[in-house]
Amino acid sequence: MSKNLNLTLHVWRQKNAKCDGKFVEYPAKDISPDMSFLEMLDVVNEGLIHNGEEPITFDHDCREGICGTCGMVINGQPHGPKERTTTCQLHMRSFKDGDSLTLEPWRAEAFPVIKDLLVDRSAFDRIIAAGGFISAPTGTPQDANALPISKENADLAMDAAACIGCAACVAACPNASAMLFLSAKISHLGLLPQGQPERYTRVRDMVAQMDAEEFGTCTNHGECEAACPKGIKMENIARMNRDFIKASLTYRPATAGGGGAG
Amino acid sequence: MADAVCLATGGYGSVFYLSTNAKGCNATAIWRAHQKGAAFANPCYTQIHPTCIPVTGDHQSKLTLMSESLRNDGRIWVPKRKEDCGKPAHQIPEEDRDYYLERKYPSYGNLAPRDISSRAAKQVCDEGRGVGSTGRGVYLDFDASIKRLGQPKIEERYGNLFEMYERITDENPYKEPMRIYPASHYTMGGLWVDYNLMSTIPGLFVLGEANFSDHGANRLGASALMQGLADGYFVLPYTIGGYLAGIKPGTRIKADDPAVKAAEQTTADRTQKFLAIGGKETPTHFHRELGKIMWEFCGMARNEAGLKKALQAIPELRERFWSDLKVPGTGNDLNQTLEVAGRVADFLELGELMCLDALERRESCGGHFREEWQTEEGEALRDDENFTHVAAWEYKGDGQKPVRHIEPLVFENIHLATRSYK
Numbered sequence: 001m002s003k004n005l006n007l008t009l010h011v012w013r014q015k016n017a018k019c020d021g022k023f024v025e026y027p028a029k030d031i032s033p034d035m036s037f038l039e040m041l042d043v044v045n046e047g048l049i050h051n052g053e054e055p056i057t058f059d060h061d062c063r064e065g066i067c068g069t070c071g072m073v074i075n076g077q078p079h080g081p082k083e084r085t086t087t088c089q090l091h092m093r094s095f096k097d098g099d100s101l102t103l104e105p106w107r108a109e110a111f112p113v114i115k116d117l118l119v120d121r122s123a124f125d126r127i128i129a130a131g132g133f134i135s136a137p138t139g140t141p142q143d144a145n146a147l148p149i150s151k152e153n154a155d156l157a158m159d160a161a162a163c164i165g166c167a168a169c170v171a172a173c174p175n176a177s178a179m180l181f182l183s184a185k186i187s188h189l190g191l192l193p194q195g196q197p198e199r200y201t202r203v204r205d206m207v208a209q210m211d212a213e214e215f216g217t218c219t220n221h222g223e224c225e226a227a228c229p230k231g232i233k234m235e236n237i238a239r240m241n242r243d244f245i246k247a248s249l250t251y252r253p254a255t256a257g258g259g260g261a262g
Numbered sequence: 263m264a265d266a267v268c269l270a271t272g273g274y275g276s277v278f279y280l281s282t283n284a285k286g287c288n289a290t291a292i293w294r295a296h297q298k299g300a301a302f303a304n305p306c307y308t309q310i311h312p313t314c315i316p317v318t319g320d321h322q323s324k325l326t327l328m329s330e331s332l333r334n335d336g337r338i339w340v341p342k343r344k345e346d347c348g349k350p351a352h353q354i355p356e357e358d359r360d361y362y363l364e365r366k367y368p369s370y371g372n373l374a375p376r377d378i379s380s381r382a383a384k385q386v387c388d389e390g391r392g393v394g395s396t397g398r399g400v401y402l403d404f405d406a407s408i409k410r411l412g413q414p415k416i417e418e419r420y421g422n423l424f425e426m427y428e429r430i431t432d433e434n435p436y437k438e439p440m441r442i443y444p445a446s447h448y449t450m451g452g453l454w455v456d457y458n459l460m461s462t463i464p465g466l467f468v469l470g471e472a473n474f475s476d477h478g479a480n481r482l483g484a485s486a487l488m489q490g491l492a493d494g495y496f497v498l499p500y501t502i503g504g505y506l507a508g509i510k511p512g513t514r515i516k517a518d519d520p521a522v523k524a525a526e527q528t529t530a531d532r533t534q535k536f537l538a539i540g541g542k543e544t545p546t547h548f549h550r551e552l553g554k555i556m557w558e559f560c561g562m563a564r565n566e567a568g569l570k571k572a573l574q575a576i577p578e579l580r581e582r583f584w585s586d587l588k589v590p591g592t593g594n595d596l597n598q599t600l601e602v603a604g605r606v607a608d609f610l611e612l613g614e615l616m617c618l619d620a621l622e623r624r625e626s627c628g629g630h631f632r633e634e635w636q637t638e639e640g641e642a643l644r645d646d647e648n649f650t651h652v653a654a655w656e657y658k659g660d661g662q663k664p665v666r667h668i669e670p671l672v673f674e675n676i677h678l679a680t681r682s683y684k
Contacts, residue, residue: 016595034318034432042323042546049544049599054591057598062284063324065426069286089429115596 005031005092009044010102011056017112017120023102026056033093037080038063038070040092056103057116065089065229068164071171072117073104078168078227086166086229106167108176110213121167123213124181128165130209131202132185136194153191160187162230172227175216180224182210183236190243200247207244263515263522265506266465268498269295270490273449273471275308277609277616278561279553281446282314282327288605289612292453292472300461301654301667303474304451305612306620309481309629310562311447312379315430315440316399320550325445326430328402329423330483333372335407335416336440338363338379340391340400347393351401351439362386370683377480377562377629377642378683380444384562385640387443394441403439444562448486450477450629451619454654454669458501459493462654467502469493474652479628533593536603541586545603548583552576552606552613560617565633569621573614580610615655615664622666625649646678 014021045055061069065086074080111119163184189195274289452474559572626642652669
């Protein structure tokens, strides 16, 4: 059994979006290496409550790396030092006794801080609402073979669908660009037969919303791919750009319908 | 204000504190609706899933499910002798291993249903034959499958799960067997609904795990997804219209209605009450305590003495909660401790109803195993004559005993039988 750890945390504390924030130092004592990073924060918070202080606010939910709710910048790295790992799946055995850790929220103009380490990511919801859907009706499923799709494309769509929308890509990007996230959604739907009807309106609408939310653009730093806990690849951005150019060149404004019998 | 409300707020498995549910899962919506008149059906029907990563210590905040599919290729065992439990698995020879599911259920083996597999794991650990540092764990061993199919095949099938296991436990399941233990996973009980998914409050619809329908006393693999899709896509869109059609235009209540004002006031008062207690303990402390009571007395196996103990312990804990709780901060901005306090307050009431329901259902049925009702071989024994019914509980007010209503179950085509996995 490995030895418990004593750490020093420098945590960003900010009352709300309007107030200034600052780093506050807290000790994290007697931390079991089996704890997840969030469980370590739970322990620190229990101590703060006992002292009558307000605990550190952070976002979390499933705690098994699949919901995309948690995330903070740990020593400059979104989700911390372990690759392809969300903050909730990062375990304290990744750290050494005596380590000093700096915890910050996702920093981006489009993500205002709500409190401490918790930011408002509803800009992502609005991007999804702008086009991240299909209009194919549900109902009795047809035979699987009625929708021809190559294994390669099915696999690529599945890989893109692994995006959990945690926004680590935005936090990692020097431009606070949301293009890795956006391109994962565009690829996921655009590679599948069910996503074809809206393929080109989708990319236009979602990119327009991304711009309206004031995310930056991609200048190929590659920080996003390195930070992504789900291994989303930058090739998705190339795919999105291709679709976007095609959509822009072939765009026709919608015209009123021809009028039916009536 | 709305003409109708649909609750799709999930189950109450986090009443056990540790569960495979997301940390934010709670019973607040359904519990408060219950207090406003929605009947709560079969609260004692909960599912304990056999294949979760075991608890490592008091800091544990949730448990992670290892997919059921692993049981296709993994063999479950514990040492035959207590003395061997501390040894590394590879030092325990084949003849000293007890593949207890294969032994007890030769035809289903490692694929025995969830409730049976969970109880069997509890039993071997109760006998002192559990593995891992806490002694609450059994092996799920892929050695034979890796030898038969080769590691690449196993990687292709379960690579992501093995990776997740290693991330959490720091052990390589290709080299040493996984350790698993049962954990709260799903709740079959929930708010009572009719075939249109409407609760006993007109206009309040309840969908998915939040309601009690579809699964009965047990849930089989994948059927929760089925219920979510069925309720959301195929039932509610076609039934809610029938209710809406009956509402006269212009009769919707306004935001200044006295009932709305009263509800807002109740919520504000409750917030102030939490903040004013000024005790010493955190909400999570009380949640953990409640979880221990529920797991011990209303978990995988229940009996009258234990349930009566729980029915005494929960109100005591509730009293301590309301006198010794500490919630720092205010109610004017985001206050996560305040939120958790509200969730725990609801669980402290719901837990009591679960125990009451478990006490009243004097039979073993699905996820509800009463030790007094078992066959000589230790299998669940139903009492169809007296308990072929849904128990729907009516809230009667704070401190009042709830009333148990009965909805008989009638089987017209497929008749009741006793399952056997031998």
